[in-house]
Amino acid sequence: MDKKNLYFIALIPHLSLREEIKLLKEEMKLNYNVRHALKSPAHITLQMPFRKAEDKEIQLVTELENFAINQNKFDIYQSGFGCFSPRVIFISIVNHKPIINLHKKLNDLLINQLDFNEKEINQNIYPHLTIATRDLSKEMFHKIWLDFKERKFENSFKVNSIFLLKHNGKHWDIFKEFLFDD
Numbered sequence: 001m002d003k004k005n006l007y008f009i010a011l012i013p014h015l016s017l018r019e020e021i022k023l024l025k026e027e028m029k030l031n032y033n034v035r036h037a038l039k040s041p042a043h044i045t046l047q048m049p050f051r052k053a054e055d056k057e058i059q060l061v062t063e064l065e066n067f068a069i070n071q072n073k074f075d076i077y078q079s080g081f082g083c084f085s086p087r088v089i090f091i092s093i094v095n096h097k098p099i100i101n102l103h104k105k106l107n108d109l110l111i112n113q114l115d116f117n118e119k120e121i122n123q124n125i126y127p128h129l130t131i132a133t134r135d136l137s138k139e140m141f142h143k144i145w146l147d148f149k150e151r152k153f154e155n156s157f158k159v160n161s162i163f164l165l166k167h168n169g170k171h172w173d174i175f176k177e178f179l180f181d182d
Contacts (some may be wrong), residue, residue, distance in 0.1 A: 071162075
């Protein structure tokens with residue numbers, strides 16, 4: 001049996017914004033003992049975690065490189081916080097359309113070139129930057145949401161690549177960045 005690695009595909013902001021978002025995640029850990037979101041860098045998920053055989057990694061990387069060079073750069077704007085009650089708190093994305101369009105193109109690639117089946121792909125996405133999830137209890141959610149629902153957060157970043165992340169057994173590492181061409 002081939003060893004299967006765990007991956008996901010995402011948009012990742014530039015380093016200074018990642019650090020700013022990491023501080024919010026660390027605030028969650030310090031003030032509320034909620035730490036699961038620290039297991040991955042700040043990101044917008046395009047393709048949920050999936051397993052691929054180690055010997056398919058080169059094909060995966062090659063197809064994502066070829067995909068990325070045909071994509072256009074765009075800006076993402078963030079404003080305030082949102083939630084999926086009662087388990088997720090996130091930074092809200094203002095402009096979903098370019099992300100959703102990129103996601104649809106990526107789904108076509110995954111199905112047609114990389115043999116993903118319909119159950120393996122995200123059919124629909126709601127773009128966001130998670131700061132608290134999974135280990136967030138319903139009780140703690142309501143307490144944190146009271147603190148964050150009116151809190152301000154304004155930022156933006158240019159999307160000029162997609163990222164393949166790989167799980168190392170404990171957390172997610174940025175494995176490879178695929179730059180857009182334009």
